[in-house]
Amino acid sequence: MKLFKTYPLFILVITVMACTKEKEQSKTLQVDVYETSASGNKLTAVQTISEADTLEKITLFPEKELQTITGFGGAFTESSAYLLNRLSKKNRDTIIQAYFSKEGANYSLTRTHMNSCDFSLSQYSYAPVEDDMELEHFTIQEDKEDLIPMIKDAMAASEDGFKIFASPWTASPWMKDNNEWVGGKLLPKYYDTWALFFSKYVDAYKAEGIDIWGFTVENEPHGNGNNWESMHYTPDEMTNFVQNHLGPKLETDGHGDKIILGYDQNRAGLKEWVDSMYATEETSKYFDGTAIHWYESTYEVFPEELQYAHNKAPNKLLIETEGCIDSEVPAWKDDMWYWSKKSTDWGYDWREEEKKYLHPKYAPVNRYARDIIGCLNNWVDGWVDWNMVLDTQGGPNWFKNWCAAPVIVDPEKDEVYFTPLYYTMAHFSKYIRPGAKVIALESTADKKFMVTAAKNPDGSIAVVVFNEEPQARDFSLTLKEETVNLHIEGQALQTIMIPSRK
Template sequence: MKNTFLKYLILLLGLFIGCMEEDKLNLQVFETSASGNKYTELIDWSGDQSDATIVINPEDTFQVITGIGGSFTESSAYLLNKLSPENKSKILEAYFGDAGARYSLTRTHINSCDFSLSNYAYVEEGDTALATFSIEEDRDDVIPMIKDAMDVSSDGFKIISSPWTAPPWMKDNNSWVGGKLLNEHYSTWARYFSKYIEAYNAEGIDIWGVTFENEPLGNGSNWESMHYAPEEMVDFVQNYLGPQLEKDGHETKIFGYDQNRGEELIDWAEKMYEDEASSRYFDGTAVHWYASTFKWYGEALQKVHQMSPEKYLIETEGCVDAEVPKWKDDDWYWSKEATDWGWDWAPEEQKGDHPKYVPVYRYARDMIGCLNNWVDGWVDWNMVLDRQGGPNWFKNWCVAPVIVDPDQDEVYFTPLYYVMKHFSRHIRPGAVKIGIEISNDELMATAVKNPDGTIAVVVLNMSDNDKGFTINLDGKASTVSIQKKALQSILINQ
């Protein structure tokens, strides 16, 4: 009798434990932390206490994700070509390979930009017929880097191309810097875009999208730029660029604005989406983060989405810093010593928008903030820079996730690389941003449901204390522990 009762008790206990296990989520947890984790998969991630609850609601759906990635610049491509084949391959695999960040959305420049070795255009001066058009300048570095990345990437990636300026002779100041496109060259410049798309297509490279101009408000007349007013942008796209690409059979997307988030963004979007005629050729809005890398301007992003809910909203450029990058010093990337682009030039009343700030947090906070406010794509700036923060013909130094010393053939993957990997690897094209509620404002989080059915959650803990949080999804729950000053990506397999 005793044996029968014992067997019955063991059976009940087993069933109880089984039910408990069935109520737990099937998780994979990856962490990058100030203490040294670098996209490390955690084997023991469960926590004893819960300081917060994260509730995920897959039925509450938002934008479809276009992609996440970085930019092909002449500077980055030039540096890759100076490295050994082994290190060049290591970097490309890290960004595009199956075990790497799996970048899915990228950007490059039409003509030269500040992160080029010199000023250049694709036609000879005065050639309005564009008979001399050639992308020969890109064949040494940019095109090979893109092709090598294509060879490495299993899923492929989209490319957005942006001009910093038209050739100087098309402009009212005949200069690489500043000035406006002359009215008589609106048609010439539109055909120039089409020629560029055709030339890259001939190389086997599909240009998925173009922005009509990088930073049309200007950059303080420092490096390549060309100015537009919102009305001039609409005129160029509505009456020249859109019809030209349509006539030539290009299905390339066209993005407007392509500058900072904030009040200016609203003004430009209102002109773009004023009516059916003005908005016809705009497939979406492109934005940068330089108005403040501390704020993500959720209200402005929400307003733009409301104006054009069916169109794209993509962050096409963001980077730190306004100084030379630190070499093999992970602690610096977790410290408040980094400066914001406006740290030096912002007027006193705007200083609060440009504080010294932790680079890891800048990236992670901005991507979470953007994703939670209808942004469907996020593109970092240079993928690779040298220890000076260049090369850059204007000496406009900044930081990239990967820093190299080509003379010593050395590579440094900064913590920013691992931050990018947390997002780009697990938030895939075609994913749907889903509802998420978090009970503790010391944590930030976002969530998507991927095309393969997995749910990816990214959690940021900027506090000085380890935290535990309970994830609730469809009646199941698991408690996860996150270190202080850490970023996690959590993959839920359903």
């Protein structure tokens, strides 16, 4: 009798345990994980399920949508385009595909320069003839040998297409108060001529089969220490130029759909610029957003300034339009250099003493990963790298302002080196697509373990996690009622893809 009474209970317990186990299994979050690490992974698909007892906890809230992503990418410069033309067709195609194909980084937002910049082979202008007020001699001939072919090749490789915006470093010297390439201001009598310059640029590139998405008004309006091409504006001067000249001219000429981004320099100066740009409905009319750079600091994201800019104009774009490893000759085929705190920047040597603390030695991968995640977590909707390709010297650059790029080439030997920075950029550009919504999340981890997430238009969710420290971490990722426990090595970046639930 005792056995008879116990037996059904035993069956019941087993059945409940089996159902509970099945229920637990059904609540496991299904993910694909891609990792780049100091240990050698390069956007590698990995299986990193953790069985640790102590876990950091990341919880996603996809119903809480934040900014809409415009895109990620890099810049077409004459230097990069010139180098591509010196490589074999095989290596040129490899680089273009790596940046723009779906199998590669799938860049979606790009920049180029109007007239020359420091990463040009020489100084030139599309308006070379003095006092040509109507720009009858306007020409983009300088771009036709290198720059335009690179852009066209990228367009051919990109299945999804990409946006391209253009930035001037300076007007022609004859339009400026100092008659120089470097420094000085645009003379008021040439404001309308300079606005016409933008309109003619759109038409000229359209004739080449390239649609320009928009502009920044001026690269680094504070100047660059009077080193290479530059032209200065105060906030109110730029606002006046856009409100009364550039915006109306583009509109009159049928280019009113072109995006205009104001400012275009370091984040520390954001407040005074957005206060001017967005002071009234009239001043705001032609500004579609604000452009920013990262050179104020090698580690500080400036969240207060980014939050301020967003709150000042919550419906406007906020795009990081330039960042790079500057003042460095890039390491050649030495991945660990990019993971090690050996790099310095302009501020390490030249910044005033009271602000040198903003420029310690740093690891290039850390700088990219931390900044992109920090930006996405503070309302930035696009992030654009600087040169796509440079040589082993960090050029060519007429001013010898050496920098690093995600792809380094040796044109003499026809060799290509994809640095860890390329894979770092791809963790975002490949998996977070235009139109994605950054979503809210909660994390129990400290500041050395950074995370951001976005929901793509197809319903998939991309979660990017960066572990800056050398120690490995274990963490749980929860979406609604589903959880997965994951492991990440020290000095590693992961993109975790959650398939669409549609």
